[in-house]
Amino acid sequence: MKFALVGNPNSGKTTLFNSLTGATAHVGNWPGVTVDKREGTYKKLKENISIVDLPGIYSLSPYTPEEVVSRNFIIDEKPDCVINIVDATNLERNLYLTTQLLEIDVPIIIALNMMDSVKKSGDEIDTKELAKNLAIPVCEISALKGDGIKELMEKAYEVAQTKRAGTTVLVHSDLGNLVKVTAEKLNDKQVSSPLFHAIKLIEEDSIEVSMHQDVLTEIEPLRATYTKNEFDGDFEGMVADARYKYITMHFNKIIKKANRNSNETTSDKIDKVLTHKIWGIPIFIVLMFIVFHLVFSEDLLFLNSLFGLEIRNSGWINFFTGMGYDGILEEAILNGEDAVLAGIPSLGVFLQSWMGWLTGSIIDLVRGWFANGGVDETWYAGLICDGLLTGIDSIFSFLPQILLLFLFISILEDSGYMARVAFIMDRAFRKFGLSGKAFIPLLMGFGCSVPAMMATKTLEDEKERDMTIRLAPFFSCGAKAPIWAMLATVVAGSFLGDIFVFSIYLLGIVIAILSALIIKAFSKKKDVPPFIMELPAYHMPQFKNLVAHLWEKLKHFLYKASTIITAAIILIWFLSNFEWAFWRGMVDDISESILADLGHVLQYVFYPLGWSMGSEGWKYTVASITGLIAKEDVVATMSQLGLEEGTIALSNAQIYAFAAYNLFTLPCFAAVATAKGESTKKGFLVTILWWLLASYVVSMVIYWIGYSFELFWWLGLIVVIILISLIIGLGFIVANKRKNKQEKRVA
């Protein structure tokens, strides 16, 4: 047997699906999270039931891919039962889809979800009356808490044993006769679910018209009698109006609202602050800074920078630094100072130091075994210790920080806040040619660019899709996080680590906006379509959902680490330890290796960017290139080539320029392939060029500004002023071009 879960976005379908099947499907709070169907199995009845979670839809009209997927599934695959999940806190809006589902010849049951929220607010819903009016069973559930689910499935199983003919609420409306006549004609043609198809045909649904043009022609004289009203022949509007009138008339009395001083919910009150038209974006920036501070800061709450907190006790220093007291003592002796820990590290840095101690201990243990066996100078000892273990250690040591970062972002997402971010960004992004709907895939880019680019399928406009795909990698993905984490440990000053990482993410957003502005000015793109989105109510993130997100992230990371990253590490080890005539054995000096030769040739290309200069510049060049395989490889390669905290001798300007280059350059091969598959041909070529240009230019500009400041502060200031003047000049040119375009359009 097969049951389908159908309902509005954010009605709790995927939560119910996870609860029924034990799956870990991602529960997001914006449209586009579930854009395809998921299947699982419910095993607690007499027979196993296949459960299909369909994308959230507001209606069965074929305007969005989600609607097409859901509609096609119900009509073509004919599930044994449709479980219509209705959000009890938004009954009227949710019932619109229900009235459409009723018209299909399929057994249906309503799962009235979020009843816990309804009861909490003191409202009451007469579910018996609702069931009587709709002539189908209604079960109260709370998918989040797991209440009523067993009863729902037992009832659904019962309902699935019966046959059901479609019914329509339109029979009570002015369109009743037209619907009846059309349905009879389709029934004569042996069309299944004739009532559903009849109403869609009346609405001039494109799919129905293509299939039943003859019937449409037959009913045309009758349809013509309906054109002289306020809808002026808009049958879709007439049908929608009739449905809503029915819902309002019959279901208003079913809901008894508790006496409240105002109709404002808790979510409304919070939204007054968080989606404020002036403070919304600054609040978002502050929240993101707090997240980065908790993950990357070496001076939590700036206790050292602001209040001079220092830790001198060796036990406490070892605790906070993952047994790092000896290293601190060594440095202190060299500088003639006391061994002191400046401030307390954040949770992310604390976890990272202990992970580093663990992986470092494993490497020392293995090295010890090889040394005891007298084989520590062999090629395989080098491959295992200096290659594999060192490379994997470099990424694993940052794993706690990456997971912690994802945990915080998941909390913001699951609470419903990230949906608000898309909403407040719509206001700002609209000016740059992108709607809030485009911002949703960009936000997904903070996780991974591949699903972010795939999510652009929900954008109707091709040019907007190409632009969103182009900008998605600028929103730093999780794979790049180890690069920032590593460079944050190198950036001078104990409190600058979190500011550095935060500024990288911010830089990505700023350059994305600038890119959108420039691309929009030179394209023939029309106005941005309006953006309508349902904001889910705020709720406490569920612990099991958060764990599920982290587990998915960890699984993905482990998969990558055991395949692509390991392959790249072995390759890099080989190229950095052998010369072209590799049969002669390993080289004594890395500068004689194949990798050094390749790196030396390529490093000149990046000279203007600052970070590839000097005798070690080729190493940074090679590391950046290995990032094409997987961005985690940048850190793994650097580690293999001896570039770590303590050995990286770049200035802050060079570090920042290196970071900027890796942020904006071509993403990993998987993302490039996805961009190719999702963009138009021309769009893809422009995208590749844009990534190369943006990474080169931004990196170069950052280096030269930083270098100027490092030389003389006034020189830096002059460079910045010249740059700002150039940007303002470019802005004037762009504005002029847009003005001319508008004047041409008006003329």
Place this chain on the structure above:
Amino acid sequence: MKWYEYIIMIIAIGLVILPFVLNHLNKKKGKSTCGCGCDKCSANCPMHKRIDDKEN
């Protein structure tokens, strides 16, 4: 070279080839090829049909 060195070398070469093999196998099965598990690039994604239809 001793016998175990050959084995280590074969394993190392195998680990380098493994991602390509997995990619090819996943593509054949219509599964996601980047390991992210989101299935969005897999053949099962019904969005593919919409894009193909549009291009036709």
